Amino acid sequence: MIGKLSEEDRAVALADLPQWTSVAEPEGISRRFTFTDFVGAFGFMTRVAILAEKADHHPEWSNVYNRVDILLTTHDAGGLSQRDIDLAHAIDALAD
Amino acid sequence: MIGKLSEEDRAVALADLPQWTSVAEPEGISRRFTFTDFVGAFGFMTRVAILAEKADHHPEWSNVYNRVDILLTTHDAGGLSQRDIDLAHAIDALAD
Numbered sequence: 001m002i003g004k005l006s007e008e009d010r011a012v013a014l015a016d017l018p019q020w021t022s023v024a025e026p027e028g029i030s031r032r033f034t035f036t037d038f039v040g041a042f043g044f045m046t047r048v049a050i051l052a053e054k055a056d057h058h059p060e061w062s063n064v065y066n067r068v069d070i071l072l073t074t075h076d077a078g079g080l081s082q083r084d085i086d087l088a089h090a091i092d093a094l095a096d
Numbered sequence: 097m098i099g100k101l102s103e104e105d106r107a108v109a110l111a112d113l114p115q116w117t118s119v120a121e122p123e124g125i126s127r128r129f130t131f132t133d134f135v136g137a138f139g140f141m142t143r144v145a146i147l148a149e150k151a152d153h154h155p156e157w158s159n160v161y162n163r164v165d166i167l168l169t170t171h172d173a174g175g176l177s178q179r180d181i182d183l184a185h186a187i188d189a190l191a192d
Contacts, residue, residue, distance in 0.1 A: 038145075038154050039149060049134075049138045053134055061158065062156070063156075064156045
């Protein structure tokens with residue numbers, strides 16, 4: 001079972017994820033992605049879905065037309081874990 | 097441009113969509129779908145995405161692991177329109 005990051009590890013990890021915002025409840029990180037249209041947004045979601053399934057770690061996310069909001073948190077850890085950090089980096093690599 | 101359904105048309109339409117719940121803000125209808133796992137949920141989303149794009153009418157939706165929450169509303173109409181009703185029936189046909 002994976003643990004929640006310490007304050008210090010969290011700060012170090014988030015310094016490398018400048019486009020992600022800390023969320024308090026549930027404790028995690030979020031990022032909004034905007035695309036030209038729905039097909040752009042859903043195409044991105046499909047790529048993230050495959051990454052997430054491979055990592056066996058899944059986002060909480062929503063989509064409205066060209067916008068995708070992703071929240072990463074680790075329920076088993078009761079907060080932000082290394083799994084969230086790793087998935088955030090993988091998602092950034094897809095998006096940028 | 098499509099208009100919002102009258103109270104009467106809305107009541108008639110919703111009688112045929114017993115698994116959908118009225119939502120006040122934004123005015124629309126919602127339904128929760130639950131699957132065995134993430135792949136089941138995202139596979140369903142992919143089928144809905146293609147339907148929605150074909151209809152040029154897109155849901156507001158979210159996914160957490162095996163759960164998909166769909167809200168249908170028509171921003172241009174300021175509420176529930178026939179497009180939402182048609183898309184709800186198409187989604188029910190996929191899901192059931």
